[in-house]
Amino acid sequence: MLAKRNPTLFYLQRIGFYVLVILIAFYLLFPFLWAVLTSFRRGGDLFLVPSKFILAPSTISNYVTVFNNPQFQHAFLLSLVVAAGSVALSLLIGTLAAYALGRFRFKGKSMILYIILAVSVFPQIAVLGGLYTVVQASGTYNNPVALIFSYLIFTIPFTVWVLTSFVRDIPGELEEASLVDGATPLQTLFLVLFPVMMPALVTTGLLAFINCWNEYLFALTFTSSNRTIPPVIANFSGASQFDQPWGPIMAASIVVTVPLIALVLIFQRNIVSGLTAGAVKG
Amino acid sequence: MTTQSTVTPNNAPVSRKGIEAARARQAIWFLLPTLIAIALVAGYPLYRTIYYSLFEANLTNPDQAKFVGLHNFWFTTEDGIGIGFLQDPKWWQSVQNTLLFTVVSVFLETVFGMIIALVVNSNFKGRAFMRTAMLIPWAIPTVVSAQMWTYMYNDSFGLIGRGVLGGRALLADSSSAIWAMIAVDVWKTTSFMALLILAGLQSLPSDMYEAADMDGASKWTQFWRMTLPLLRPALLVALVFRSLDALRVFDIMYVMLGANNAATTSMTGYARLALIDNQLLGSGSAVAVAIFVIIMAIVVAYVTAFRVKFD
Numbered sequence: 001m002l003a004k005r006n007p008t009l010f011y012l013q014r015i016g017f018y019v020l021v022i023l024i025a026f027y028l029l030f031p032f033l034w035a036v037l038t039s040f041r042r043g044g045d046l047f048l049v050p051s052k053f054i055l056a057p058s059t060i061s062n063y064v065t066v067f068n069n070p071q072f073q074h075a076f077l078l079s080l081v082v083a084a085g086s087v088a089l090s091l092l093i094g095t096l097a098a099y100a101l102g103r104f105r106f107k108g109k110s111m112i113l114y115i116i117l118a119v120s121v122f123p124q125i126a127v128l129g130g131l132y133t134v135v136q137a138s139g140t141y142n143n144p145v146a147l148i149f150s151y152l153i154f155t156i157p158f159t160v161w162v163l164t165s166f167v168r169d170i171p172g173e174l175e176e177a178s179l180v181d182g183a184t185p186l187q188t189l190f191l192v193l194f195p196v197m198m199p200a201l202v203t204t205g206l207l208a209f210i211n212c213w214n215e216y217l218f219a220l221t222f223t224s225s226n227r228t229i230p231p232v233i234a235n236f237s238g239a240s241q242f243d244q245p246w247g248p249i250m251a252a253s254i255v256v257t258v259p260l261i262a263l264v265l266i267f268q269r270n271i272v273s274g275l276t277a278g279a280v281k282g
Numbered sequence: 283m284t285t286q287s288t289v290t291p292n293n294a295p296v297s298r299k300g301i302e303a304a305r306a307r308q309a310i311w312f313l314l315p316t317l318i319a320i321a322l323v324a325g326y327p328l329y330r331t332i333y334y335s336l337f338e339a340n341l342t343n344p345d346q347a348k349f350v351g352l353h354n355f356w357f358t359t360e361d362g363i364g365i366g367f368l369q370d371p372k373w374w375q376s377v378q379n380t381l382l383f384t385v386v387s388v389f390l391e392t393v394f395g396m397i398i399a400l401v402v403n404s405n406f407k408g409r410a411f412m413r414t415a416m417l418i419p420w421a422i423p424t425v426v427s428a429q430m431w432t433y434m435y436n437d438s439f440g441l442i443g444r445g446v447l448g449g450r451a452l453l454a455d456s457s458s459a460i461w462a463m464i465a466v467d468v469w470k471t472t473s474f475m476a477l478l479i480l481a482g483l484q485s486l487p488s489d490m491y492e493a494a495d496m497d498g499a500s501k502w503t504q505f506w507r508m509t510l511p512l513l514r515p516a517l518l519v520a521l522v523f524r525s526l527d528a529l530r531v532f533d534i535m536y537v538m539l540g541a542n543n544a545a546t547t548s549m550t551g552y553a554r555l556a557l558i559d560n561q562l563l564g565s566g567s568a569v570a571v572a573i574f575v576i577i578m579a580i581v582v583a584y585v586t587a588f589r590v591k592f593d
Contacts, residue, residue, distance in 0.1 A: 017401075020410065021466045028415050031469065034441060035430045046439045047472055064416065093315040100312035104305050112313060119324045121581050123530045125550045126574035129557050129567045130330030131323070153323040160316060185308050188585040214423040216533045217550075221558055230425040234537045246433050265414060265478040273473075276481040 024149040032257075039063070046246055062251035070251060075232040079256075082219075082228055083205050083212035086151040087205050093152075094159030094204075095197070099189050101160070102167030102176060113164075120157035124217050127153065135222050146222045151215060155208040162207075162274060167193070168201040201275035206267055210260060229256050328574070334567040341561040354568035367556070367569050375547060376552040383548070384528040387467045391524060392517070394468065395475030400474070400505075401485045419540055420473040428537035431466045435538075453538060466534050475520055482516030483509070522584050524554050529577055549573050559587070 037054065038046070045056040066072055097116075101109060131150055140146040170193060178188040194201075216230040223231070231257060264271055268275045299474050335354055339347035350357075356366035367373050389444035404413050419427070435449040437443040452462045486509065494504050541559050544551030553573060557566025 011330060017404075017406065020397075021401060021406065021408065024383050024401060025415050026475065028419055031430050031434060032418060034351070034434065038433065043291060050441065050445060082469060090319075093319055096312040097316035100309040104309040104312070105302065105307045106306035109309075112317075116316070116320070118578075118581075119320055121526050121577065122328075123529070123550065123570075123573050123577050124322060125532070125553045125557075126331055126360070126570050126577075127329075128326035128554070129334055129341075129563055129570055130327030131320075132341065133330055133334075133563070134327060134394060136344075150323055156316060156319055156323075169315070185305075185312075189312075214425070216425055217554070220536075221554075230533075233423075233425050233429060236429075244436075246436070246439055249429055250433065253429050257422050257426050260343070260423065263420045264417050266415065268414065271417070272477055272481060275477060 019248055035250045038246060039254050041247060043245065043247050062247040063255070065245075065248045066252045069248075069252075071227075071232060073228050075229050076256070077281060078144055079213055079228040080153070082147045083209050085144070085148040086155055086212050087208045089148065090152055090155035090159045090208060091201055091205055094156060094163055095189070095201070096269055097183075098163030098167045099193065101164045102170075103172075110185045116157045116160050118266075119153065120161070124153065124155065128217065128221060131218075132221060139262070140222075142223050142226050144226060147215075147219060147228065149212060149220065150218045151212050154211055154215075158211070159204050162204045163197070166197060170196055174175055198269060200274075203267065203270040206263060207271065207274050208232075213256075213260065220249075303427055331567045331570050331574075334563050335571045336568075338563045339563040339567075341558065341563045341566075344563055347564065350564070352567045355572070365466070365550075367565060367572075372546050373549075373552055373569070376547060376549050379547045380529060380531065382460060382465070383464055383531060387464045387471075388521065388524050388528055389470045389474045390456050390464070391475045392521065394472045395479050395520075398472065398476040399479035399483055416473050416476055418473070419470050420477070422470070424470065424533040425537055427466060427470050428534045431462070431469075431534075432538050435462055456543065459539060459543065463531075463534055463538065463547065466538070467528065467531070470534075471524065475524060476514060478520040479513065482513045485516075486512055513538045518584075525584075526577060526581065529580065530573075541593055549576075556579060 021088065039062050040058040040060070041053065041056055042059050042061065045053060048056060072234070100106075101113060135146045135150070138146075140149075142183050146158075174192055175188055178192045179185075183191070214230060216234070219228045219233045233249070233252055236245075236252050284490075287516050324503060334347065336351060337347035337414065338353070342438075352366075352531045354366060356364075356368050358366075358369070361402070364370075402409060402416065432453070434440045435443045435452045437449045443450065443452055453459050455464075490508060491504060494508060499507070530550055531548050532550040532554070535548045536554070539547060541551070541555055545555040546552070549569075550573065553566055553569040556562045558570055561568070
């Protein structure tokens with residue numbers, strides 16, 4: 001309507017809109033791009049003023065430092081093991097619970113849903129001391145097993161909630177047909193529903209994986225030498241520099257972030273739906 | 283959940299009750315692993331934390347605990363020295379900073395998230411790119427973004443610390459550090475807010491806006507009278523989740539400020555310093571219990587005040 005009456009105003013609005021778009025893109029991306037740029041600069045060049053810093057020669061020496069750092073290699077591997085272990089465990093347990101909560105009718109169901117929801121708003125610090133004594137008593141201090149189990153505190157509520165809302169949306173005929181054919185509920189779940197749930201499992205698993213990959217408080221507290229990526233990045237010191245080695249720190253940060261960004265971009269659509277199922281619906 | 287009656291239509295009246303009862307029994311078995319896991323990683327440790335909050339105990343030797351009642355919370359010795367954490371000004375400073383952090387960052391995230399979501403929801407060239415760009419800050423691990431921003435705030439290398447502020451050490455001064463933390467959190471989680479709001483926007487019916495256009499309602503009026511009220515449920519749930527996350531904040535303070543300064547900027551940082559760094563299992567547990575109570579009270583307040591539905 002505006003466009004027909006006043007073309008100048010229309011174009012001004014259009015320009016204003018694109019200025020806003022560029023501002024937003026700059027705000028969202030710039031800090032990351034600056035970190036990427038820093039990771040390709042030599043230590044001595046970090047002192048340069050920005051205009052010269054941008055044009056300084058690139059080097060991959062920071063990445064060489066990071067990949068040759070045994071602590072970093074160890075942490076990377078450990079993070080993979082811990083995150084994968086915790087996700088696998090929570091998906092297995094969570095699917096069973098989601099099936100019961102989404103498809104069965106029984107007393108106390110909403111009670112259980114509320115307990116699970118309450119756990120998802122738990123401040124991790126509230127269990128830190130108690131969990132520490134349990135970890136110590138069970139002899140799993142500094143053992144990845146302690147992290148795999150302790151991460152269930154946030155992966156389980158999340159997987160159960162998202163999968164329950166997904167299971168509810170599966171047409172009931174599928175399950176009925178299988179039950180009529182004489183399959184047990186366990187068979188129905190794993191042979192009939194599981195394949196249908198694949199997209200939801202991938203999405204939930206991925207989001208849970210990201211959470212485990214990022215977890216800092218438990219990783220910092222329950223391990224000393226067997227550290228995952230976040231505590232290692234937080235204390236990263238390059239080969240033998242006395243000052244904060246920002247080049248290698250940024251390189252290490254980029255290395256642990258790029259796989260995540262790649263996964264997120266590949267599964268973009270699923271992630272948005274997974275997040276909204278997990279957060280908006282519950 | 284009305285599917286059971288159609289399972290065996292011929293003898294439904296006879297077996298329906300039996301099937302229902304059988305399924306109810308089966309459900310327990312399916313739920314058992316989850317319930318056990320929750321009891322092990324949440325229930326029992328929480329019980330231990332509450333238990334130790336009433337004891338004077340050391341982390342290295344938790345078995346030699348001495349019952350002291352509520353002394354970890356509030357106790358004044360004969361010499362008039364307050365040793366309960368509620369008597370520690372540092373605790374109250376951490377509470378104040380956490381509340382400031384939560385209110386300001388969640389407010390800014392909501393406003394920026396709304397702007398970004400409205401922009402991305404409209405039709406323009408490069409929309410697909412923006413949707414992708416939106417995900418990037420969210421996908422970056424918190425510890426990594428903390429390091430990125432520490433570098434940018436650095437007074438001799440950083441773009442902000444050296445370039446914009448001319449060599450001022452922003453993080454060294456506690457009054458400016460909290461605002462620096464807010465800036466990091468807003469950058470990191472505005473995307474998340476924008477994503478949730480965008481999902482809400484896309485579920486709004488477009489013909490409603492066409493009708494409003496026909497009636498001559500301005501975009502401004504449409505936003506305040508239609509978009510915002512309809513977005514309310516999605517917005518509220520996003521707000522609850524973001525506020526709770528902000529209240530539990532730990533990573534960015536601990537990485538960017540170190541253990542000691544983190545203890546005066548976040549409640550979680552204060553608790554961890556007492557519990558792990560100082561090894562005071564009893565006193566630290568008492569702080570953890572207080573945080574748990576505060577957060578649960580806020581959850582209950584939110585849920586009842588806004589009648590948030592989670593189903």
